[in-house]
Amino acid sequence: MLQIQYIPKVVSLLIILLVMAGCQRYPxxxxxxxxxxxxxxxxxxxxxxxxxxxxxxxxxxxxxxxxxxxxxxxxxxxxxxxxxxxxxxxxxxxxxxxxxxxxxxxxxxxxxxxxxxxxxxxxxxxxxxxxxxxxxxxxxxxxxxxxxxxxxxxxxxxxxxxxxxxxxxxxxxxxxxxxxxxxxxxxxxxxxxxxxxxxxxxxxxxxxxxxxxxxxxxxxxxxxxxxxxxxxxxxxxxxxxxxxxxxxxxxxxxxxxxxxxxxxxxxxxxxxxxxYRPVPRDRxxxxxxxxxxxxxxxxxxxxxxxxxxxxxxxxxxxxxxxxxxxxxxxxxxxxxxxxxxxxxxxxxxxxxxxxxxxxxxxxxxxxxxxxxxxxxxxxxxxxxxxxxxxxxxxxxxLAKDALIVGSDKHERFIVKVLNKNEVQVQVYKTNKDEEVKRLLFERTFNARQTKNIILYGLDGKDHFVLEGDADPEITISIWGGEGEDTYTAESKKKSNRIFINDSTYGNNYKAGDRARVKHNDNLRAKDFTGAGFLLHFYLD
Structure with missing residues (x-):
């Protein structure tokens, strides 16, 4: 094995050889x-x-x-x-x-x-x-x-x-x-x-x-x-x-x-x-x-x-x-x-x-x-x-951090803690009166695979519903984003792993102690609207 004290000498030799090998440039x-x-x-x-x-x-x-x-x-x-x-x-x-x-x-x-x-x-x-x-x-x-x-x-x-x-x-x-x-x-x-x-x-x-x-x-x-x-x-x-x-x-x-x-x-x-179906290019x-x-x-x-x-x-x-x-x-x-x-x-x-x-x-x-x-x-x-x-x-x-993203329209996110190891997430399209139109997303996550579930509501009138009594092993982070959002919970049992992140403006918090609410009136652009979240792909 190469001794640590010799590494600088080896690197120096390689650099000298590099210069020697590259003296002749080609147009x-x-x-x-x-x-x-x-x-x-x-x-x-x-x-x-x-x-x-x-x-x-x-x-x-x-x-x-x-x-x-x-x-x-x-x-x-x-x-x-x-x-x-x-x-x-x-x-x-x-x-x-x-x-x-x-x-x-x-x-x-x-x-x-x-x-x-x-x-x-x-x-x-x-x-x-x-x-x-x-x-x-x-x-x-x-x-x-x-x-x-x-x-x-x-x-x-x-x-x-x-x-x-x-x-x-x-x-x-x-x-x-x-x-x-x-x-x-x-x-x-x-x-x-x-x-x-x-x-x-x-x-x-x-x-x-x-x-x-x-x-x-x-x-x-x-x-x-x-x-x-x-x-x-x-x-x-x-x-x-x-x-x-x-x-x-x-x-x-x-x-x-x-x-x-x-x-x-x-x-x-x-x-x-x-x-939308993908078309790969530039191979x-x-x-x-x-x-x-x-x-x-x-x-x-x-x-x-x-x-x-x-x-x-x-x-x-x-x-x-x-x-x-x-x-x-x-x-x-x-x-x-x-x-x-x-x-x-x-x-x-x-x-x-x-x-x-x-x-x-x-x-x-x-x-x-x-x-x-x-x-x-x-x-x-x-x-x-x-x-x-x-x-x-x-x-x-990918499963360690599960990303669930809404849109600038209206959605209902149902986050159901089935037991301490399992969390089911459903996302529905709704109208402005919160009438459910159709299911957009459904999946059950297991703590053996997933450590964090992160939900982004983006713009629109979104409703986040917390169901279940168990304290999940998975950390659940909700970013409401733009729009007047509502947060409700059917259980009064406090959880240290459910977080709500939203502003103090126009939102309705009815989650009691089930989730820890973090008010932030200066949210990052990618947590705010669809146009802001788009920056996540090009600027992060």
Whole structure:
């Protein structure tokens, strides 16, 4: 074992080697062919044309650099593959460039067909240094940030649609194409000409003719969906389908499931309620391979970006893996019991048969399949076989703090302490006269799994009813939020684990000593209204 007194010397040596390995910086562009061929302007038809190129020749580095920073998927990046050339004038009936898009790392171009269907062309190579300040973008740090892209498998997104369809979740269907230096790109020629991209139908707006997104009338952003969900109790989220999607995320090792990496299909209303079903997008970080060399290992030991997870047979720390998804998971999955999780995990396991997995990986170029597929498939099958244990483990993490959120409309929350170990929570939609319209939420929590139940009424005229005599082992915290709320209790027995948090304005407290009331006229924004709670997802 390395003695503590030698660690600074080892670190210093690594830093010296780092500088030596990185003395030669490479000019970086997400375009594979920066200069247009001399006859590019004369070519008017790319039908049936192909080109053979590597996705990122610059990721082929020297022996010392590779030793220090890792092999990652460098061979997949610098190995040439045969790619179809995009014929802008004929693809999908003809495409018209609209606007540039993408994050600070991915360069993308939105294009539109004659019937206004939108496609997005996302660069397969990335520019992570775009997140740095202009000064740092020319530094050695930028060079290392760019090089870290080699930890991603450039063609991974191609293998996912078949498995997603088998699991029963919505998905995009990306196609690998090369954008030529075509004058039809107009003002975007210099930015996108000569780029290998993933082309897919944009998961947004009207998708009535697209079964991969539920033939939805509308597909919305997470912010738009949450605004609807938190402002109106006539909207709900398909929690069971979301769990299928999240278990699939964990099986493929996708650690980047933040709010912007989802879109939401708005399905036709049933019982006067709209249902939202998830559409995962931006699968850039699946099957990640980072910690295979001293420098990446050092960042792991120092807990820098701990949610960056190398893909292994064992999932590892689920809380860190799912860090970016923590807010959505807590909101959406609280209605599902442990039995629900087990049933859905069993279903996902059955759906991902060996044949489904193996045939899905054949969607990669043949040379890349030969280089990379076998070890990934082996790890994925092990994860699939253990998906029930993965589900149980992550359920136990989320179950500790159960989050139950109302809306800016009127609800009745019935919190029934069945015995000291069990608490049942029911939430009903009501009108302004407190007439019950329909059940929105129902679940019984057990103290062996759950330590805290947290209820948010948000805006509206809400009524919180405390039932049962037992003193619960679970702590129950109620945040009434905006609106004139009422708190009642059928028992006079005092509990030290039931808390009511609300202002002194306009609320009716009839809970006696059953709950401890904490008056607060300066509530946090996320405890106040739907719009305020939305900040919980983007600012916490």
């Amino acid at each position: 970086h562009s997400v375009r594979q062919v920066a200069q247009a061929p001399a006859d590019a302007a004369l070519v008017t038809n790319y039908t049936d044309s192909t080109i053979t190129l590597p996705a990122g020749a610059h990721y082929k580095r020297g022996a010392l650099h590779t030793l220090l920073y890792g092999r990652h998927y460098r061979n997949a990046w610098y190995t040439p593959v045969n790619i179809r050339v995009l014929d802008i004038s004929t693809a999908h009936g003809g495409l018209q460039p609209l606007k540039m898009g993408g994050s600070r790392q991915t360069v993308s171009l939105r294009m539109q067909t004659k019937d206004s269907t939108e496609y997005v062309l996302r660069s397969i190579d990335k520019e992570p240094a775009g997140a740095l300040s202009p000064r740092w973008q020319k530094s050695y740090v930028a060079n290392i940030a760019r090089d870290a892209t080699s930890a991603t498998l450039p063609y991974a997104a191609l293998v996912l649609p078949g498995m997603a369809a088998a699991v029963g979740i919505y998905h995009t269907d990306p196609e690998l194409v090369y954008i030529p230096h075509d004058p039809q790109l107009g003002e975007y020629l210099d930015e996108m000409g000569g780029t290998i991209v993933l082309m897919e139908r944009r998961p947004d707006g009207k998708q009535k003719d697209n079964p991969r997104m539920g033939n939805a009338e509308k597909v919305k952003s997470t912010r738009s969906m949450l605004t609807e969900r938190l402002s109106d109790n006539d909207t709900k989220i398909d929690a069971r389908n979301y769990l299928r999607a999240r278990l699939f995320d964990m099986l493929i090792g996708d650690w980047s499931r933040h709010e912007d990496n989802w879109r939401w299909a708005e399905l036709e209303p049933t019982d006067d309620a709209y249902t 850039d970080n699946v099957f990640y391979k980072l910690h295979d060399a001293p420098i990446p290992w050092l960042t792991h030991i120092l807990k820098f970006k701990p949610h960056f997870r190398t893909y292994r047979k064992r999932v590892g720390n689920l809380e860190k893996l799912n860090y970016n998804a923590r807010h959505l998971d807590a909101l959406i999955l609280s209605e599902l019991s442990q039995q629900d999780w087990i049933e859905i995990a069993d279903s996902v396991k059955t759906a991902l048969a060996d044949q489904v997995i193996e045939s899905s990986f054949r969607k990669m170029p043949d040379t890349i399949y030969s280089l990379t597929a076998e070890p990934i498939i082996e790890k994925l099958k092990v994860r699939r076989d253990n998906v029930k244990e993965i589900a149980k483990d992550y359920y136990s993490i």
